[in-house]
Amino acid sequence: MLTKRIIPCLDIRDGRTVKGVRFENLKDVGDPVELGAFYAGEGADELVFLDITATPEERKTLTSLVTRIAMHLNIPFTVGGGIRSIEDVNALLQAGADKISVNTAAFRNPVLLDRLAAEFGSQCVVLAIDARLEQGDWVVYLNGGRQSTGASAWDWAREGVDRGAGEILLTSMTHDGTRAGFALDITEKFSTGLPVPVIASGGAGTLDHFREVFHQGRADAALAAGLFHSREMMIGDLKRYLLEQGIPVRL
């Protein structure tokens, strides 16, 4: 049986792993190479790396960091942040990424998704959507949550999948960093309504939040960062809990 995936996320700025609350107040939580290897050994099902600075100068050092992390990983590795072109993706795949995640550039230039899917295959293209709940509607935000588009997250997700995105990484900015639980309603809508896997992100705080997001939220995977970085929750403990709750996971 296909298992539910647990995915730790490394938000990277200036070569270090950082964590903020609602995308702000970033603080340093460690060396990404060490953290990546630690999570692979702990039973993480995949590792996501998001470069949240992604200025042109930093991108060159970024690929070498991707390589240093990839060398130590025996699990799939997704890299995102500032990806705008086929060349960007090629460089990251050559550096050792297995999938890439696009966000702002895909929204501004949706045909990028078609091109990436045609060049590398949908299985390689993750569309990351940062959404915030505003008067009952989930709205797409860009630039690491700094800029509202006014666009519907659901409409964008459907268009993205039609264009070739093979997976959706859905982050609720409303829940991110709050540790009050995942956004179950929109996760459920995406997971049941889209023909591709959905990774739920934002709001994990307790073991039971993960059970909820898989059970009520129907997510295919759940992503968290701060909770794992601080070692408040160990991935092995989380997976044993989920298994006891009848949720299929890989131990």
Place this chain on the structure above:
Amino acid sequence: MMAVSVAIIKYNAGNIRSVLFALERMGFSATVTDDPGDIFQADRVIFPGVGEASSAMAYLRERKLDDLIRNLKQPVLGICLGMQLMCSRSEENDTQCLGIFGEEVRLFPPREGFKVPHMGWDTVGNLKSGLMEGVEAGSHVYFVHSYYAGPGTDTIAEGSYGLPFSAGLARDNFYGVQFHPEKSAGAGERILHNFLDLKI
């Protein structure tokens, strides 16, 4: 241990870096090459691949790598698309493949509760052959695929995703796995080790 030379066939199908890294973590090195002489002389040949079947086959034919692969005598391991290309044919753009394995490759039909691609960690069972030695039935490995080879006489590992499929195939010196051993943690490393240790 004697040094084993490993050639990874270089062609226009996806990322091979993770295969290289996996071998390096295990203490082996490999050459990524499309040179017929290098491939022919290697002790082990890995035929990786992520991508689309018809363009990958066209590329192999153009460079006459198709005949070369069929005629290899050392252990050969196809991974993911590599395994599918070793089958008889693929429904993906109606592609004639290498015909090393008798099985045919089909698209997963759309079914409620089974998203396509089949992506993530899933179990393998009915394990046979030295390639799977020491891997327990029910072990999880990492899959990413929309097409599958049905179970057949060459099947050495079975998967199930709404229907049974071949997670591994073997015939003579040829082996194939649908999953990615290089991304399948301990179980995958065991399989890669087994492949490098195979006696022919």
